Amino acid sequence: MSLTTYQKKRKFTKTLEPKGKIAKGGKEPIFVIHEHWASHHHYDLRLEIEGVLKSWAVPKSPPKKAGEKRLAIQVEDHPLAYKSFHGIIPEGQYGAGKVEIWDKGKLEITEKTTNSIKFILQGKKLKGKFGIFHPPTFDKKSWLLVKK
16 A cells, blocks of 8 residues: 555645545544546545555446446545545646545445455445456456445
């Protein structure tokens, strides 16, 4: 896990995003989903894993019904402090645009391999079993997010 890519993409003198560090989380892991109006409106799924928020950009809203699938593009790890970030990323900065917390809550990882994570979300909008996996025919950063 590393936050080097995250930190290299941002100028912390110009953005209010947290610089952060790899940190020890609380007793219960969390998830957060940001709604992000950047160059393209999307949602950012963030799962607390090993001291960072593993992150994927989801072009459509997250799946709410069993069997629904969404493309999820893996992006750089974010610091745990990002879990409470919301606001405006200034023009000219990476990810410029409005960021709001769309949902957040408890996360339970039930299975994790190199190319898949099965988990349970307990949020206000999203509840239940989900999986995110990297199909072998997809490019390196493209994953599928599925509601079980």
